[in-house]
Amino acid sequence: MKVRFDVLISSFFGESAQNLRSIFSAAREKPCVLLLDECDFIARSRTASKDIGEVSRIVNSLLQLMEEYDAPGLLVATTNLESALDPALFRRFDDVFSIPLPGPEEIEKLLRMTLSTVRFEKPMHWDQLASKLNGSSAAMVVKAAQDAAKAAVLAGGQTLVHGMLAQTIEELQRHDAAHRG
Structure with missing residues (x-):
């Protein structure tokens, strides 16, 4: 079971914690892997947060539910x-x-x-592209390649060129930096 925190969080007081309890209760029904993907969405540090209200209550509820979690299966x-x-x-x-x-x-x-199924124009300077992606996660690398391949198709091109992939990498990095800061 993959927990979707964007659906779990409610604007109504106490409803988010109740939604969380329902998920943990459902996990007890049968053996499963309960995946809290991108758990930073809901498990932010209570000391670093300026919000002392609902966010802290949700984190406290999550921690309590995890402490009591005894369902067959795996919590990830x-x-x-x-x-x-x-x-x-x-x-x-x-x-x-x-x-x-x-x-x-x-x-x-x-x-x-x-990009193994994509035709690309030579030369592709793989070392330069890899250098641009230094410090990126594997998911970001794959996304950059997929986005460049999609852009090539949408542009009506039959081949991917080095510049297009380099531009896609730069756009992803700008987008990522804007969302972090």
């Missing part, structure tokens, strides 16, 4: 913003592990693999 949480999470969240898990960002070689392999 993912985030790209580990530093934004409430520290108490980490004590609720048996294992916590990080997946390192891909290096230049992995980035190039991801680009080539994602």
Whole structure:
């Protein structure tokens, strides 16, 4: 079961916590993997937050539900913003592990693999493209390649050119930076 926090959160007092309780209750019905994807949406640090109202209550409810979680199956949480999470969240898990960002070689392999069915104009300067994506997640690398391939198709082109992929990378990075800051 994948928890969609955008649907779970309500503007009505107490309803978000009740929605959360319903999800954990449903997970007890039968063995499953309960996935709290992008859990930073709901598990933000209570000390870093300026909101002391509903947000803190939701985090407290989540932590309490996780503490009491005894359903058959597996509880998994993912985030790209580990530093934004409430520290108490980490004590609720048996294992916590990080997946390192891909290096230049992995980035190039991801680009080539994602674009394996796309014709591209030579030369493609893979090392330059990988350098532009240095510090990006694997998901961002794949998205850049997919977006460039879509742009090539929508432009009516039969081939992907280096410049188009480089431009897509820059646009994604600008968009990502704008949403972080």
